Amino acid sequence: MIRYFSNIWQSITTLLIGLRITLVHLAKARKGIVTLQYPEERWPRPERNIGFSHDSYNVIRSRLHVDIDDCIGCLKCVRACPVDCIHIKTVKVEKGTDILEANHIGITSNGTQKRLLLTRFDIDMSECCYCNLCVYPCPEDCIFMTGGPNSSKQEIDYEFSEYNRSDLIYRFAKVPKDQVEKYTPPPKEKVKIDVAG
Amino acid sequence: MGIETSTLDRSAIHGEEMVLNIGPQHPSTHGVLRLQVLTDGEIVTKITPYIGYLHRCFEKHCENVTYEQVIPYTDRCDYVASMNNNFGYAVAMEELMGIEVPEKVHHIRVIVAELNRIASHHLAIGTFGLDVGAFTPFLYCFRDRERILDLFELLCGARLLYNYIWVGGVSHDFPIGFVEKVYEFLDYFEPKIQEYNDLLTFNKIFIERTADVGVLPADVAISYGVSGPNLRGSGVKWDLRKNEPYSIYNKFEFDIPIGTGAMGTVGDCWDRYYVRIRELEESVKITRQALDQMPREGDVHAALPKKIRPPKGHVYSRTETPRGDLGFYIISDGKPKPFRLKLRSPAFTALSCIDEIARGWMIADVIAILGSLDIVLGEIDR
Ligand code: SF4
Ligand code: SF4
Numbered sequence: 001m002i003r004y005f006s007n008i009w010q011s012i013t014t015l016l017i018g019l020r021i022t023l024v025h026l027a028k029a030r031k032g033i034v035t036l037q038y039p040e041e042r043w044p045r046p047e048r049n050i051g052f053s054h055d056s057y058n059v060i061r062s063r064l065h066v067d068i069d070d071c072i073g074c075l076k077c078v079r080a081c082p083v084d085c086i087h088i089k090t091v092k093v094e095k096g097t098d099i100l101e102a103n104h105i106g107i108t109s110n111g112t113q114k115r116l117l118l119t120r121f122d123i124d125m126s127e128c129c130y131c132n133l134c135v136y137p138c139p140e141d142c143i144f145m146t147g148g149p150n151s152s153k154q155e156i157d158y159e160f161s162e163y164n165r166s167d168l169i170y171r172f173a174k175v176p177k178d179q180v181e182k183y184t185p186p187p188k189e190k191v192k193i194d195v196a197g
Numbered sequence: 198m199g200i201e202t203s204t205l206d207r208s209a210i211h212g213e214e215m216v217l218n219i220g221p222q223h224p225s226t227h228g229v230l231r232l233q234v235l236t237d238g239e240i241v242t243k244i245t246p247y248i249g250y251l252h253r254c255f256e257k258h259c260e261n262v263t264y265e266q267v268i269p270y271t272d273r274c275d276y277v278a279s280m281n282n283n284f285g286y287a288v289a290m291e292e293l294m295g296i297e298v299p300e301k302v303h304h305i306r307v308i309v310a311e312l313n314r315i316a317s318h319h320l321a322i323g324t325f326g327l328d329v330g331a332f333t334p335f336l337y338c339f340r341d342r343e344r345i346l347d348l349f350e351l352l353c354g355a356r357l358l359y360n361y362i363w364v365g366g367v368s369h370d371f372p373i374g375f376v377e378k379v380y381e382f383l384d385y386f387e388p389k390i391q392e393y394n395d396l397l398t399f400n401k402i403f404i405e406r407t408a409d410v411g412v413l414p415a416d417v418a419i420s421y422g423v424s425g426p427n428l429r430g431s432g433v434k435w436d437l438r439k440n441e442p443y444s445i446y447n448k449f450e451f452d453i454p455i456g457t458g459a460m461g462t463v464g465d466c467w468d469r470y471y472v473r474i475r476e477l478e479e480s481v482k483i484t485r486q487a488l489d490q491m492p493r494e495g496d497v498h499a500a501l502p503k504k505i506r507p508p509k510g511h512v513y514s515r516t517e518t519p520r521g522d523l524g525f526y527i528i529s530d531g532k533p534k535p536f537r538l539k540l541r542s543p544a545f546t547a548l549s550c551i552d553e554i555a556r557g558w559m560i561a562d563v564i565a566i567l568g569s570l571d572i573v574l575g576e577i578d579r
Contacts (some may be wrong), residue, residue, distance in 0.1 A: 007401065010401040011401040011402060014399055014400045014402075015401070015402070017395045017399075017400075018333070018396045018397075018400055020395075021392055021395055021396055022333055022396075025337075058349075059352070059353055059354045059369070059372070060354040061354040080266070081266075082263075082266035082267075082269050082270065110449045127479050129269055129273075129358070130355065131268075131269035131272075131360045131366070132353075132354065132355075132359070133266065133269065133356075136368075140528070141471060144353070147360065176228065186402060193450045
């Protein structure tokens with residue numbers, strides 16, 4: 001009998017202790033303590049001056065962007081990517097010269113002379129796992145995630161939703177469509193068939 | 198008056214057993230898990246967990262990517278404690294390659310791993326409360342977990358899948374002011390543990406739902422290979438951070454909380470839950486010590502060749518994640534890609550004993566027992 005009433009008593013007291021916390025919380029609640037009305041309000045993102053002692057840290061995960069004028073086509077980002085979602089095709093051109101009809105600038109902003117013309121530079125953002133591994137090895141710092149420390153180069157964009165999955169493939173190469181053919185090397189005549197493979 | 202029940206033929210009222218499927222899409226299975234429950238009325242007579250709904254060929258994938266590229270995949274195994282998974286892999290790789298990492302890296306790793314442990318236990322506590330019907334603590338836990346995720350976002354840009362701890366170091370140093378922010382968080386967070394206790398731990402209704410339910414005796418736990426808080430809840434003092442210290446855990450003072458059966462039997466759901474609450478305090482302690490002792494200057498990468506190519510050989514190394522012993526078995530044949538990589542998942546072993554401990558309980562208790570085991574399906578299926 002005593003046990004029965006002590007159980008009831010304990011239930012009531014412990015419930016009240018819990019309720020006190022929620023009431024205190026309710027009294028202290030201010031706007032924006034937890035819930036944000038998303039499309040109207042946005043959670044503050046670590047901004048441009050987040051204070052790194054080293055400016056090569058790429059500490060943002062959003063949409064990838066490539067400054068195609070600076071890309072030398074070294075394929076380091078392709079090799080680093082664990083899901084193979086970067087696709088690059090290059091053609092050998094004369095070192096360091098501008099090719100106007102293909103929108104090709106011969107020298108990068110770091111002063112490197114380009115040997116390759118990029119006819120294709122696609123990143124499939126629907127496959128990307130936002131691991132940032134492609135950003136670190138780039139010798140020209142031209143592939144990066146938008147926003148954060150890179151805000152001066154490209155504004156942040158992390159909500160790039162599309163109706164169609166193929167719209168998530170971002171094409172960065174600037175060679176005009178009709179010129180691509182001209183720069184694509186002719187396919188090799190004899191295709192070697194590897195029987196054993 | 199009436200029929201005397203004792204004279205009834207029991208077999209006449211003993212109906213057929215019913216098969217009940219819980220999941221794959223069920224909020225209390227913490228992921229995509231199907232439990233096939235054989236019930237006799239309300240009593241569970243057998244549980245068969247069916248897994249594989251989240252299988253992503255982690256181990257096979259790893260054989261096709263380089264050693265650095267494995268790290269984003271380990272993130273996705275236990276996605277609520279990615280830092281700890283990165284940590285486990287990095288420790289295994291460093292053992293295989295015989296690398297010594299700088300002192301500062303050790304401290305950074307311990308700090309982020311313990312913060313991630315706090316975040317992971319928040320999820321475990323909150324969803325456990327949710328499973329047994331307490332909605333409020335869940336929101337409180339998420340409010341505080343969010344702060345840790347914000348810290349991680351400041352640190353590496355990502356909120357869940359960090360890819361921060363790399364082989365031979367971490368991807369980059371702490372930002373300026375990060376250490377102060379972590380101190381600030383710890384100061385904010387420590388009193389909140391009392392709040393959880395008031396809200397949930399010592400609530401009579403919660404105790405009635407969990408104490409004495411789903412008792413996992415120590416010998417059963419050991420024979421199933423259960424580890425982590427589930428094992429400690431059964432009263433076994435076993436924590437890799439103390440028993441087989443890796444990284445620099447031997448430098449820190451902390452206790453290993455174990456289940457004492459304070460509310461019922463040793464190894465019941467409440468004990469497993471309370472071990473997690475106490476571990477929050479211990480993690481705060483470790484983080485504080487690591488922050489105090491961390492060298493402020495220094496490099497965050499060990500000297501490494503450009504391409505990671507471990508020598509021929511194999512290694513098995515295990516670390517303590519929020520769910521238990523996470524083991525990595527890596528065989529290297531001297532090429533830049535692993536020959537074989539096996540992950541030993543603590544959540545898998547925890548799930549394997551569910552039939553043993555949930556048999557004979559009611560269906561509603563099965564949900565509580567499953568919640569108290571704190572499984573993550575990403576790690577079970579890999
Ligand atoms: S962020 Fe990772 S997955 Fe995405 S393109 Fe770069 S390397 Fe590939
Ligand atoms: S690593 Fe940089 S420079 Fe090289 S191909 Fe990729 S984006 Fe271009």
